[in-house]
Amino acid sequence: MSDAAGPVTLVVEDEALVAITIEEVLLDAGFRVCGIADRPAEAMALARRHRPELAVVDVRLAAGGDGIQLAGELVALGPIGILFATGNPSEVFNRARVGQGCLSKPFEAAWLIAALRAVHGEGGPPRIPGFRPLPFPKTL
Numbered sequence: 373m374s375d376a377a378g379p380v381t382l383v384v385e386d387e388a389l390v391a392i393t394i395e396e397v398l399l400d401a402g403f404r405v406c407g408i409a410d411r412p413a414e415a416m417a418l419a420r421r422h423r424p425e426l427a428v429v430d431v432r433l434a435a436g437g438d439g440i441q442l443a444g445e446l447v448a449l450g451p452i453g454i455l456f457a458t459g460n461p462s463e464v465f466n467r468a469r470v471g472q473g474c475l476s477k478p479f480e481a482a483w484l485i486a487a488l489r490a491v492h493g494e495g496g497p498p499r500i501p502g503f504r505p506l507p508f509p510k511t512l
Contacts, residue, residue: 476502
């Protein structure tokens with residue numbers, strides 16, 4: 373975990389290059405990244421250990437993992453802002469029952485930061501290409 377002062381954030385992404393890029397973008401913007409996971413079990417272990425305030429979650433994860441189901445498990449642990457970052461936004465809109473936003477891939481670094489800040493409750497609804505807010509609370 374970095375020493376930055378921003379929100380503690382978990383990255384759940386099965387494409388290594390994408391995950392590392394997201395981590396670098398978040399660190400550069402002052403977020404604290406508690407870890408990267410490519411499978412739900414790994415993500416839950418990191419969440420239990422670090423209690424992140426935010427999570428960037430892909431829908432399709434390694435070994436057949438389901439990011440939408442994982443998001444529900446993360447929210448059940450306690451308050452957490454969920455930003456789905458996915459090439460499959462229709463799955464989020466059809467299946468998700470938790471989460472505060474969905475950002476379609478591909479996206480630019482500035483869009484990711486603005487979307488995460490919106491999910492964290494910083495500022496009003498952003499005008500970000502590929503971003504749609506979701507109406508769900510941070511806890512179940």
